[in-house]
Amino acid sequence: MNESGLPPAGAHPVLSAGCAPAVPDGIGAVIFDFDGTLADTAITQEQSLRSALQPYGLDLDTDWYRRHCGLSIHDLLASLPGARPLPHDEIIRRSRTHLLARMDAIAPIACSVALLRAAREAGLPCAVASAASRILVRPGLEALGLIPTFNAVVTREDAARGKPAPDLFLQAARRLGVPPQRCLAVEDAPDGIASALAAGMPVLRVVDGHLAPTGDSTDSTARPLSGDRVPMPRGCALGRGAARRAAAARSGPVSVPAPPTADSDRDGSQPSQPRSMMPVLHSTKNLQIKTPATETSTGVGVFEYTDAYTFIVPDRMEFELARFPAPDDLPLAPGVRSTLLPVQVLVRTELPQGSSVHRRLAAGTLTPAQAGLSTLPSAGEELREPFVEFATMVDDVNRYIDAAHAQHLTGLDDDRFHALLDTAVTVNRALTEHARTVGLRHCDGKLEFMVAADGGLVLADSPGTPDESRLLFDGVHCGKQVLRNWYVDNNLEVPVDRLIADGVPRNRWPTPASLPAAFLPVMSDLYRSLSETWTGERRWNAPDLPAATATVARVIGH
Structure with missing residues (x-):
């Protein structure tokens, strides 16, 4: 490796005469797509997906695939022409196994790597923004020797929406700490170009072995560098x-x-x-x-x-x-702007120990039918369909309300309220799928929304963190629930239900007993380990999650 962290120039193919790797003036960072931009993976990926589809009697049309290869694998499978319902998880597993076995066969794309080298020599931070999964992108970067070169690697697990939505590029810009309009995006596929333009970034496209501004491409789907927005579906965040x-x-x-x-x-x-x-x-x-x-x-x-x-x-x-x-x-007036909606959306896919659903069913304030159940559930029961609930946010203590009341408080019309629900379920599904890929169970999550200054609905708060999502590893809660359980097991819990029923203001509730000092390093390791597991980034050299949760179970309990 040289000082820039890049492999020596001789390790890469010779640049074509039309390649122009100079970094444009005014650029503060460069963000690269991976497949087809940094690495020539098109043939290997197409072969891997075709092989995974064959057991289901489907062939993959090459022309169609190459028009849509910028999509995430989940979106691509959902878009297959004429496809019947398919076991996406199994197809993805087969395709990834085939692809990972051939990772050493991928080759770097010379012009993009030359631009990467020029950017690093100019002192610019660089990132990857890929719609592919982390378990494919990182091995690919490692195979090319490029991991040390990037300040951030953003993959489909890091954003609620893949390309052509702008989320991945915006997330990469945020991690680099550079405004999107000062980030140069490098892409090869129409969906990726649309994603970068929607993020407000100028774009270079990989075309026949060289880099060209999108306005110079012969592809009619390319957009000029003016930063014109790509329209987003109704209900998505805008701008x-x-x-x-x-x-x-x-x-x-x-x-x-x-x-x-x-x-x-x-x-x-x-x-x-x-x-x-x-x-x-x-x-x-x-x-x-x-x-x-x-x-x-x-x-x-x-x-x-x-x-x-x-x-x-x-x-x-x-x-x-x-x-x-x-x-x-309240209720909010239609057309309100720059305001948080006063309602939480709770999406439940599993009912673990500690879920309020069990307590409310036992108390009779919730019926099995309302939760989409035919019988009383056991702790840890998985739900066939997500159970969506709503809770207020303006009361001293949040309380559950029905969908009609929630819509009334938000002031949203039917279309926008349904768009909010669709987005909540989609985000929950993305979090659940990502949790599964890293060995966690995502049982439920809270989501909040705001109306932006431009009137668009924006996903708010911090979904996917243990404060907003209930995550378990091997039966151990990865969050505050283990401490709640300790208080209950030791008869130290604050009688919240009674205090609420008696109308005691929250600021007059008793202070909980102090936690034992030995719990602090244990919970510290748990949260650090969870963060590293969730993001795939080693920031604190924490114990792995099996070790961290085993210590939690031994010292604190489940």
Whole structure:
């Protein structure tokens, strides 16, 4: 390796005469697609998918495949012409096995690697944004010797939507800390180009062995470098701000968290100053409002993480702010902007120990029929179809409501409310599938939405973190539930149900007993290990998840 982290120039094919690897002026980062852009994988991938489809009597049309190869494998299978219902998971497994066995046969694409070298020599950060799975992209980068070159590798597991939506490129820009409009995207496929343009990035396309601005391509699907938006389906997040996630601060802001680090709880503050210390009971972070949100635009805030309950090293995080409605503002008026919707969507795919569904069924406040069940479920029972619920967010304690009440509070019409539901179920499915690929069970998740300044619906908060999702590994809860169970097992729990029934305000609830000091390093290792497992990035050199959860079970319990 040379100082840039790239293999020596002689390790790559000779550049063609038309290749122009110079980095354009004004660019602050370069983001590359992988398949067909950095690596010539087209033939190997096509052969792998064709082989996986053959047992089901399907052939893969080469022309069709090459027009759609920029899609994720899940979207590609769903788009197969004339395809009947297929076992996607099995086909993907077969295809990936075939592809991984031939990973050493892939070759680098010379012009893209030359541009990568030029970018690194110019001191620019670089990332990969691929619609393929991490378990394929990372081995491919390793086979080419390119892993040390990239500051971030973003794959389909890191975004709710694949290409042509802008999410993957926006996530890569966010990880690099460079505004999307200053990121140069390098792509080869129409769906990838559409994705980058929708993210507001200028695009170079790999065409016949050289790099060309999309406006110079002979492909009629290529778009000019003007940054024109690609229309998104109704119900999807729109524009650059729409692909970023947000989490509510009770006084009005909505935050955009970083990738899962699983170290924070919902804040319950009502800051009246630009800088606000949040109650330790409800939060692990202080809030600084740099630019307040208005009725027509989002603002900017900063979270400063404290060590009150945090298991990860404290840090600062800048994010987007939106307004949080007061109870008197409900129901929201149609056409509201820059505002968090006052309703949580809960999507359940499994009913593990600790799920409120078991308690509510036992108390009679929920019936099996309402949960889509014919009988009372056992702990850990998987549901045939996701069970979707709604809860308020403006009350002192969240309470469950039905769909009609939820729609009324949000002020959304039928089409937009159904789009919100479709997005919630799709995100939950993506999280569940990703959890499965890394050996976890994603049992349920909470999702929140905001209406952006442009009127688009935006997925908010931090879905996929243990604060918003219930994750289990080998029967052990990977989150706060293990601590809740310890309180219950030791008769130390705060009687929440009784306090709610008696109308006691939350700020008058008793302070829980302190946790044993020995729990802190155990939970710290659990959260670090979970973060590394979920993201595939080794940030803290944590124990692997089997070891971390085994320690949790031994020291704290399940």
